[in-house]
Amino acid sequence: MGLLSRKATCNTHGQDSSYFLGWQEYEKNPYNEVNNPNGIIQMGLAENQLCLDLLEPWLMKNPDALGLKRDGISIFKELALFQDYNGFPAFKRALVDFMGEIRGNKVSFDPNHVVLTAGATSANETLMFCLADQGDAFLLPTPYYPGFDRDLRWRTGVEIVPIHCTSSNGFKVTLPAIEQAYRQAQKRKLRVKGVLITNPSNPLGTTMARDELDLLINFIEDRQIHLISDEIYSGTVLTSPSFVSVMEVLKDRNLDQTQVWERVHIVYSLSKDLGLPGFRVGAIYSNDPVVVSAATKMSSFGLVSSQTQYLLSAMLLDKKFTKEYMSENHKRLQKQQKDLVSGLEKAGIRCLDSNAGLFCWVDMRHLLKSNTFEAEMELWQKIVYHVKINISPGSSCHCIEPGWFRVCFANMSESTLKLAIQRLKSFVSSIGMKSQSHQELKSLRRKARNNWIFRLSLQSFYDREQDTTTKVSFSYRPHFMSLSNIAATLDAAA
Numbered sequence: 001m002g003l004l005s006r007k008a009t010c011n012t013h014g015q016d017s018s019y020f021l022g023w024q025e026y027e028k029n030p031y032n033e034v035n036n037p038n039g040i041i042q043m044g045l046a047e048n049q050l051c052l053d054l055l056e057p058w059l060m061k062n063p064d065a066l067g068l069k070r071d072g073i074s075i076f077k078e079l080a081l082f083q084d085y086n087g088f089p090a091f092k093r094a095l096v097d098f099m100g101e102i103r104g105n106k107v108s109f110d111p112n113h114v115v116l117t118a119g120a121t122s123a124n125e126t127l128m129f130c131l132a133d134q135g136d137a138f139l140l141p142t143p144y145y146p147g148f149d150r151d152l153r154w155r156t157g158v159e160i161v162p163i164h165c166t167s168s169n170g171f172k173v174t175l176p177a178i179e180q181a182y183r184q185a186q187k188r189k190l191r192v193k194g195v196l197i198t199n200p201s202n203p204l205g206t207t208m209a210r211d212e213l214d215l216l217i218n219f220i221e222d223r224q225i226h227l228i229s230d231e232i233y234s235g236t237v238l239t240s241p242s243f244v245s246v247m248e249v250l251k252d253r254n255l256d257q258t259q260v261w262e263r264v265h266i267v268y269s270l271s272k273d274l275g276l277p278g279f280r281v282g283a284i285y286s287n288d289p290v291v292v293s294a295a296t297k298m299s300s301f302g303l304v305s306s307q308t309q310y311l312l313s314a315m316l317l318d319k320k321f322t323k324e325y326m327s328e329n330h331k332r333l334q335k336q337q338k339d340l341v342s343g344l345e346k347a348g349i350r351c352l353d354s355n356a357g358l359f360c361w362v363d364m365r366h367l368l369k370s371n372t373f374e375a376e377m378e379l380w381q382k383i384v385y386h387v388k389i390n391i392s393p394g395s396s397c398h399c400i401e402p403g404w405f406r407v408c409f410a411n412m413s414e415s416t417l418k419l420a421i422q423r424l425k426s427f428v429s430s431i432g433m434k435s436q437s438h439q440e441l442k443s444l445r446r447k448a449r450n451n452w453i454f455r456l457s458l459q460s461f462y463d464r465e466q467d468t469t470t471k472v473s474f475s476y477r478p479h480f481m482s483l484s485n486i487a488a489t490l491d492a493a494a
Contacts, residue, residue, distance in 0.1 A: 118302035143397035194226030205354030235273030365403030
């Protein structure tokens, strides 16, 4: 162990979280409709696999993009040779145009302010390196994506201080909650460098209201700190209210010529909106030239490959295709979400009202044996090992209320989703039957106890009459004197 670094041997990666442990159990026994129909169904993975059939035909119709050609002429050598870490200008222009389109063109983006990264994971970590030093802190509203414990903290040494949100207002961010988190950081002698949000929220599946964004902007302006808005689900808003980017709020408030303009940064990715997580395409957007410069230098540790940039620039520039794709993608996601919510409701399980993302925030508090995180973990283990479904416990998302779970719906077929819902319904029914049987048993015990006490009372009365005749003191008959204690003991046992 002494030959290795502390980073290599430390346990701060978060791999022991139930979020990752559920994945490990799934990988040991993955469900397959034909080869393993009794395996674990993966509902802990926020991937969009519903529209891959739309992407493949586009590739077939555009052989130059896939074959690394331009106007039928090979550009393999050009793409195969070293590219600097600034990225292809054509791809960056196509990316910012796409970002503007999915935001209703209410805000535009400058390609010179974009830094390409190998996915949103790399983008968030790079921003931590740019904005904070080891031991500094960022405030994050809970519940938050479990991977942030790894992405933001593991290599950077940055601390996460939770902004505790509750179900009483739909887990919305409030000023008292932010201020409490800030005070908590101060008590821990941590320097707060900023706030990080996901909008739309992972795991809630909700978009932030404009008043929440105003509140956050006011707070970072007052405290002179940063705001990172992770907007990787911005093109996956399914129903109203519509998505409002933090950049739109800044523009509407005429803050584009102020210092706060340079302290707000956006993270984006094509992993969710286009369903291409394996392509590892992420981006940082910042109006601070120093941040852009530093992040660009750091991006050399996680570049997007030349052939990926070339292929996707051609795809994003096909406006007709991207418009049709996003429209169909929304329809399929809406249906899958609706099927999950309605199916769970029939099983007696409700979801938080949501309008975005690839998951639902599911309320299973009524299925807990007690209002504790121990009971939540017990329920989760039953669902993983017995029901054979992997979902993410709320505790892995740092939710302060036991019994909430993130359940993903877009990484499976319609038939697999139906099977998962059926498994959950059967499980809930079995719990109901056990509860009913337990109540019936308690009732039978109570009746038996009452009958037994009645018979014992009669016997005691008879014994007392006999004692009166023989003049023996009744106080020496302990079974009569302890009847109340016996009844209380039976009540507790029932």
